[in-house]
Amino acid sequence: MANGWPMDPVYVLDLGFAIPVALLASVRLLRNRSGGAWLAVAFLVFLRLLSISALLMTVFMAIDGQALALPLVAIFGVALLVSAVLAWLALRTRQSSVRAPEGRAGLA
Numbered sequence: 589m590a591n592g593w594p595m596d597p598v599y600v601l602d603l604g605f606a607i608p609v610a611l612l613a614s615v616r617l618l619r620n621r622s623g624g625a626w627l628a629v630a631f632l633v634f635l636r637l638l639s640i641s642a643l644l645m646t647v648f649m650a651i652d653g654q655a656l657a658l659p660l661v662a663i664f665g666v667a668l669l670v671s672a673v674l675a676w677l678a679l680r681t682r683q684s685s686v687r688a689p690e691g692r693a694g695l696a
Contacts, residue, residue: 606635646664
């Protein structure tokens, strides 16, 4: 590798963290196990951040004079939009289902 590392850090992030967390969240959601929903929402937020960083890297590489990879922009643009919408829907649904107690009956 050009930077002297034995492997590419992007592949380590994908294979060592992102894919296992996505699989764990999906299995927990499918089996209705506790923690599946919050893990999935946390991953959706992480996916938004990862997509933004990939898009910014692509833009700055194009500014530097390298070829603009339009398929890469399209893939991460779609991932950014889908993860943003799904996270917003999940958080909005969660917020509407949590209600403050209306009163404390029996306590005076």
